Amino acid sequence: MPFIQNTWYAAAWSTEITRSLLARTIANENIVFYRTEAGSVVGLTDRCPHRFVPLHLGRLKGDSVECGYHGLCFDQTGACTLNPHGDGQIPRAAKVKSYKIAEKHGVVWLWLGEASKADESSIADFSVLTNPKFRTVCSYLHVQANYQLISDNLLDLSHGQYVHPMFKNAEGPPRFEAEKDPHSNEVWAKFSRPNQLPNKYFQMLGYPKDQRGDHRNFMRWNPPSLLLLDVGMTGVNRPVEEGLSIPTSHLLTPETETTSHYFWAMSRDFRQDEDDLSQELLRVGVAVFDDEDKPVIEAQQRAVNTSELMSLKPVLLHTDGPAVRARRIVEAQLQAEQR
Template identity: 40%
Template structure:
């Protein structure tokens, strides 16, 4: 397992970073997050170079972060700007790393690679969640599994019928069409279900007399690990853009090789001012992720016991086509970056010619 370091990863939600600093582990590195007096967010290495205490457990003094152990202070660039001991001089090498940080779409995006390549334009587009016409709820959970397994799960839209009764019905196989498409380093996994009974989740926002509709679930994966799900139910004769929709974002940040931060947000275009409705939707989505997805993925990781995914020769089904493409793209990008000289060669990854590409719509 290796990481793509020249990429933007979510380190938290903007609304969760207030006056008190926080810490999070990203790609194996502990990072301290804090806000300057003007509200600007900053990210620096969490480990104090003196006795290795956590700067994220410290406090703000002006625009500097003070170590809770011996009072050294560090600015947003990671420089030690105050030493309360001795003559106050700062020993050589007395700083910590700083990380480029951008706030966008309600999230704190950090760059863990070469600073010179940290282009904010490369942050994936989740502008739909900035639309004031959409009510948005945000959450986070820890998954005890590598991030690639979480990506596999999200791109495999067929699993919802088996473990998510709140989100999908179990008997839609004969009414389901699927599609896979790729645009550069972005992969779409698409699913349509005809005459789908209104699911328990959509029943919360349904405002039409029909008790069936066409359901669409289109998952977009952007390397290395951010996904957007366009999901909605459209009554017969209605336009998708005018029908109930519950789009969601799934922002995966590797914590370590065996654990993943799963940041998610879900929006709704019905009942936007209804706080109780928002709480019910949030609770249902959170339960599906924490009580259905997470235990399943964690057990998969346990059964793999640290083995390379392809070395186990997994059976490839039609629903795996998008995930296989994503794994190919990610492996190639990591190799190109030079971070994983031992990454599996493309020839070791099975072809997916037998996968069902199905019906495509734009």
């Protein structure tokens, strides 16, 4: 089960990368990240070519990393710039890969494949994360499951009715509308609850408890597994702009075949200056994603074991359409890369 190479993976929140060395495995590649003195983000193979000790056990010296074992230094291009031993000659093979990196929307993006193909403008639009109209809270979750199982979870939000008490509605699971005219490289999974009372989540956000309204959950998926949920509630048949909107980002990045990085953020266009609400949203996100979704998805991973989900011939429901389409887009790109 290989991973797409020529795509932008979310590697970290921008705030995570500092003047300390951060080790993170992405799509089976061990990478050490840091920020140069000028502020740009560097990602190098986290393995010294001399004795294979991870570079993150070493230390940052200016814009270079000094290996913690025998002191070879590598700069931000991955070139070895210092051999402190003997005559100091630097062996030709003494270098590490420097990954193509972009920083956009408050996210550090990583390109595994050919640098010449990396185009920052192809990064999916998560400008909401840094849009000053919104107040955003961010978090990170490590999941013991393949990233596509998490993507499946997010593309079928009917699970909210069963997995998340806070998202449950008295009138049952939401209505799902299949995409009429799907885009070739983007998937939408639109769930809605027209003319219903608010669930506990929207009550918490301030929607009046006894006032019916239109609740929407419109999930957008872009490869490899970047999801943006347009979630909000407004009066029955009223324009979206009148209601509460709390777009939620879910950036999924494979660590290995069976483990994933899950970056999530909630951005709100109301009560932006209430720090208490920010804290409450973080608390809710942890309760929902960490404590409710994660155990289900990890149990699913254990049941599927090392098999690819679709190879086990799951029963398909109407609501699985978007997840199946997303998997097909990934599969097509994988096959294109292998040709």
